[in-house]
Amino acid sequence: MTVVLGGWGIRRWRWPGAAAVCATAMVASCGVTGAHGGPAHTPAAVAGARAGRVLGYRLNSVAALSDASAWATGLTNQATLHVLRWDGQTWRQVPVRGGGDFNGVAALSAANAWAVGYGPGGTQALIEHWNGTAWRPVATPRAVGPAILHAVNAVSPDDVWAVGGTTNPTGQAVILHWNGTAWTRVSSRPQPGVSSELNGVAAVSASNAWAVGDANTKTHGIPLIEHWNGTTWRPVPSPALRFGGVLAGVAATSATNAWAVGVRYGRTTGGLIEHWNGTTWTLARSPALASGGLTGVTALSGTSAWAVGGTFPRSQPPRTAIEHWNGTFWARVPSPAPGYLASVTATSARNAWAVGVSAATSNAAGVIEHWDGKSWTCISATGTAGPCPAG
Helix, strand or coil: CEEEECCEEEEECCCCCCCCCCCCCCECCCCCCCHHHCCCCCHHHHHHHHCCCCCCCEEEEEEEEECCEEEEEEECCCCEEEEEEECCCCEEECCCCCECEEEEEEEEECCEEEEEEECCCCCEEEEEEECCCCEEECCCCHHHCEEEEEEEEEEECCEEEEEEEECCCCCCEEEEEECCCCEEECCECCCCCCEEEEEEEEEEECCEEEEEEEEECCCCEEEEEEEECCCCEEECCCCCCCCCEEEEEEEEEECCEEEEEEEECCCCCEEEEEEECCCCEEECCCCCCCCEEEEEEEEEECCEEEEEEEECCCCCCCEEEEEEECCCCEEEECCCCECEEEEEEEEECCEEEEEEECCCCCCCCEEEEEECCCCEEEECCCCCECCCCCC
16 A cells, blocks of 8 residues: 555555555655666766765665764665765765665664665565675565565664565565574564554564554555564554554654654545553644654654654645654654655754655655754755755
């Protein structure tokens, strides 16, 4: 299923029959892989990156370790894998081979990071690992079959989760776990409806993790939430929505504080925020996002969290949207870039990153915004504040 806002599909949850699948963030069409599904970096594209443009059709995910270390991943205009690394001064492109798309990234240290998505053709789950020197593919379990991974979260070097869904119309959610040696598929209870998929995952400890997504009935999608208690994954009730909805991201800081964000369905779509207080998930009041939605969330504490997405005003270009939780309420914070933000990460009250795509056209560029404790600004590949990509 593809959720469409203002003509853009938010995230490729399930798109039967597609030869190449667009994933995460807002896109109007997919790119084309190079010959034999391999890299298709052109001299012009490489020159653009050197000139300071953020190379890439879109950026889907961002993860930061500190003020001087962050990763952003996505897909280039040529439908090849795309990775950027922040060293405290500059965003630099990091070589990675192959076609496909990275939907999620997580980092544990300067020599230990994971990226997940799908490979050439859009039907095979893809996992790669950063060892401090290079990105290398890591085998996925054979039992997974045709699938796409949407998110990854790491607790420790031997405790990493990745989630997604199979690519057939009646497929179920996919949950994978890394134990330090190999990835294995972890079973979860079948969900009601025609199919289900998980779009976000967040772990607080080895015995406390959350995964969110949607279960699709014959008429609409309903939010799906699952919890890991150290032994099994179990579904947890999500607040009822009259017209349904979908959860795209989740973040947690403790056993009594977790946030999930997504899209609320209705006559017009809108942002959806839910909160876990240790006992139940409840709907949180948040600023209206008419014809919009949220796809990413990160939390620093019980009094600080960020959520990102976008709005699609009728007959107007899409605009990025950023909201902040101060411990009492959610409020909109000005976001300078056009387009849509897909992911957000924060390491402190004065250091947060958000990434996405500038527009639903073949000339769209990746968007990178930075929070310095006072305001969000667009950041160029050279690491300086500058004009945002054109919408």
